[in-house]
Amino acid sequence: MTTPVLLVTGFLGAGKTSFVNAMLAQSGRRRIAAIVNDFGSINIDEELIDTRTDTVVGLANGCVCCTLQGDLLRTIKLLLARDLTPEHIVIEASGVADPAGILQALQDPVLWKSARLDGVVCVVDALDYPTRRSDELWRAQLAGANFIVLSKTGDLEDRKAAELAAALSKAGTPVIDLSREPFPTELFLGTGPTSGFRSTEATPPIHAGRFAKVEWQTEKTITLAGLQAVISEFAPVLMRAKGLLSFTERPGQSFLLQMVGRRVTLEPWDRALTGCRLVLIGERNELAPSELEARLDALAG
Numbered sequence: 103m104t105t106p107v108l109l110v111t112g113f114l115g116a117g118k119t120s121f122v123n124a125m126l127a128q129s130g131r132r133r134i135a136a137i138v139n140d141f142g143s144i145n146i147d148e149e150l151i152d153t154r155t156d157t158v159v160g161l162a163n164g165c166v167c168c169t170l171q172g173d174l175l176r177t178i179k180l181l182l183a184r185d186l187t188p189e190h191i192v193i194e195a196s197g198v199a200d201p202a203g204i205l206q207a208l209q210d211p212v213l214w215k216s217a218r219l220d221g222v223v224c225v226v227d228a229l230d231y232p233t234r235r236s237d238e239l240w241r242a243q244l245a246g247a248n249f250i251v252l253s254k255t256g257d258l259e260d261r262k263a264a265e266l267a268a269a270l271s272k273a274g275t276p277v278i279d280l281s282r283e284p285f286p287t288e289l290f291l292g293t294g295p296t297s298g299f300r301s302t303e304a305t306p307p308i309h310a311g312r313f314a315k316v317e318w319q320t321e322k323t324i325t326l327a328g329l330q331a332v333i334s335e336f337a338p339v340l341m342r343a344k345g346l347l348s349f350t351e352r353p354g355q356s357f358l359l360q361m362v363g364r365r366v367t368l369e370p371w372d373r374a375l376t377g378c379r380l381v382l383i384g385e386r387n388e389l390a391p392s393e394l395e396a397r398l399d400a401l402a403g
């Protein structure tokens with residue numbers, strides 16, 4: 103028996119984890135294993151995945167499209183060696199991943215007999231589309247997909263959402279607008295094969311060297327006002343930030359910070375947490391990690 107594998111790609115902050123969680127919410131009693139890759143060594147996404155999943159394995163500090171290909175294959179083999187093998191495996195790539203490398207890894211002929219790549223979903227952030235549409239990595243993620251999921255269309259007029267879906271589906275790839283359509287559970291978690299994926303030539307990963315990241319953690323609490331000042335100062339050069347945080351002003355309550363471009367949200371986080379963990383990503387030629395780290399260190403000082 104082969105286990106279907108669904109690969110979820112999409113740019114930084116596009117909504118990949120949210121898509122995986124929406125799918126898990128629809129998964130009923132199916133045994134689903136999620137493999138979650140964060141570009142940094144602090145794997146926050148692993149914690150954000152819904153607890154309905156059977157198993158969550160985090161692959162951190164690298165990218166499954168290049169440095170962690172071997173780890174990805176080993177993880178899948180370990181999952182398949184369990185007594186109760188998963189019925190589906192979902193891989194959430196990091197936002198900087200070029201899917202070409204992952205597709206090549208997953209076409210390993212030995213692995214293919216027991217785990218078959220069944221679909222590649224690219225999540226596209228509708229609000230980020232105007233900025234991103236000529237980005238080489240974004241385009242590679244789109245080109246590698248056989249399904250496109252549109253996120254963040256809730257505030258768009260129907261006409262604008264339809265135009266965007268039409269623009270994205272020019273290459274013939276089906277586009278699913280999750281704000282307007284029911285979650286297509288059978289498509290992604292059904293028993294039949296999906297429409298297959300596009301195999302790609304071996305090419306160097308597009309993202310290599312492009313991004314700079316800051317990973318920062320402390321056992322202490324920090325002030326909300328202090329963090330706001332740092333985020334505002336660096337906002338022009340931050341593409342993505344996410345973190346689990348404890349604020350001095352709010353003892354006993356943790357928070358999840360999400361920042362995608364200039365959009366920032368802070369919401370209560372109800373799982374136990376001590377201190378703070380934060381990952382911040384920008385273009386290498388714009389973000390000076392040492393300066394940002396120094397500002398963050400001063401918060402915990």
Ligand SMILES: Nc1nc2c(ncn2[C@@H]2O[C@H](COP(=O)(O)OP(=O)(O)OP(=O)(O)O)[C@@H](O)[C@H]2O)c(=O)[nH]1
Pocket residue numbers: 112113114115116117118119120121147196197198252253254255256342344360361362367
């Ligand atoms: N309004 C709205 N917000 C969304 C939607 N999908 C995701 N978000 C928000 O966008 C932010 C990033 O979502 P994630 O699901 O973490 O994105 P991601 O692609 O997994 O992020 P990375 O793994 O860091 O690249 C979060 O604040 C989400 O709540 C959507 O459809 N509508």
